[in-house]
Amino acid sequence: MDTVTRPRILVVGAGFAGVECVRRLERRLSPREARITLVTPFSYQLYLPLLPQVASGVLTPQSIALSLRRSSRYRTRIIPGGAVGVDLKAKVCVVRTITDQIVDEPYDYIVLAPGSITRTFDIPGLTEHAFGMKTLAEAAYIRDHVISQLDLADASQDPAERASRLQFVVVGGGYAGTETAACLQRLTHAAVERYPRLDPGLIKWHLIDIAPKLMPELGEKLGRSAQQILTRRGVEISLGVSIAKAGAEEVTFTDGRVVPTRTLIWTAGVVASPLIATLGADTVRGRLAVTSEMRLPGYDGVFALGDSAAVPDLAKGQEGAVCPPTAQHAGRQGRHVAENLIATLRNQPLRPYHHRDLGLVVDLGGTDAVSKPLGVELRGLPAQAVARGYHWSALRTNVAKARVGVSWILNAMAGDDFVRTGFQARKPARLKDFEYTDAYLTAEQVRERVESAGRAR
DSSP: OOTTTSOEEEEEOOSHHHHHHHHHHHHHSOTTTOEEEEEESSSEEEOGGGHHHHHTTSSOGGGGEEESSOOTTOOOEEEEEEEEEEETTTTEEEEEETTSOEEEEEOSEEEEOOOEEEOOOSOTTHHHHOBOSSSHHHHHHHHHHHHHHHHHHHHOOOHHHHHHHTEEEEEOOSHHHHHHHHHHHHHHHHHGGGOTTSOGGGOEEEEEESSSSSSGGGOHHHHHHHHHHHHHHTEEEEESOOEEEEOSSEEEETTSOEEEOSEEEEOSOEEEOGGGGGSOOOEETTEEEOOTTOBOTTSTTEEEOGGGEEOBOGGGTOTTOBOOSOHHHHHHHHHHHHHHHHHHHTTOOOOOOOOOOOEEEEEOSTTOEEEEETTOOEEHHHHHHHHHHHHHHHOSSHHHHHHHHHHHHHHHHHOOOOOOOOTTTTSOOOGGGTSOTTOOOOHHHHHHHHHHHHHHO
């Protein structure tokens, strides 16, 4: 095929699903068979499960930002921006570049893997005063913020200010929230030794969740073990509780307690990317309703996967079951979609996605961890070895593996210097500033834009 007739494959999103799809397409398709384009604001894949270790300083941000260009088969064109709308009938994706330019990108086949954003609720002050833990910038910012609270508390002569700066609240008892609270509590516990004017007893971490159990997916015993580990460290865990309202210097819980704090970290789940709302297609709890082959019914050449798609979980054998939004499923779905797309190009039959979950790992820092690989319950050092071994092996490049491995060894031997880099030090930033949820177009705006562009041509 020449450059004119080669089909255009557009992949939206560079998370686990999108990157694995692109890598498989590059390996299995010759340059003559298709043109591959990837839409992503950043030219790296973020290894999201290790974000809490970046926030706590165990790892550097670069360690878990895996370059998309470090590949011997790299030939994908990258558009630096985010997809803000898709006209599925006209086969046009509307992209807002990192310079805020709006461009139209036509395609023949599209793979929708835009991922998810932090789920929020209509809680007064939440988006204005809470931090998230979904992006690399947020993790780096939170580290600076936590250390700055220690610095400011150490310098303050006001007992009330000191108390509020030394209390920290994490909302969300899932993996992200539990690991975030565990890793940052270790950071402050170790750092306070360098602040002789601070009373260690004033540093308090609160982990709250509206659910009755911590990490229920782990099962009763491991969830209780994780709770005991954190409680032993001094983390106050409140279940069946959420946030009633948030302010700049205090947070009110739904049980009536008012906690003076300057740090509210919100990790209470995720929802599909706002891009999905621009499509006008059927959804299941906000995620695109797709077939087991991850095709979008009623539309030619459209595949969807990852956090934004309700992919049937055939391994569970239950009607209506969908795959959870985990990295494990997203990566495998990416490779599977690539194979089905290739089969489509070559007029071959498509295969349904089927994957049995391999288990869960939760790294609580140091030698503390709970893991459930293949249904086997582990605690302590064995669980930590499994957790870190899994993460290390899942890193896509040898350079990333080397960086992470060296950082783990160095941190275990030398500890942390508790350096505050000054990242956005004079510009307060919260949840609403990192995920750009107001950048998307409506379905009507997408349609009007595509139609006007067609008339202009």
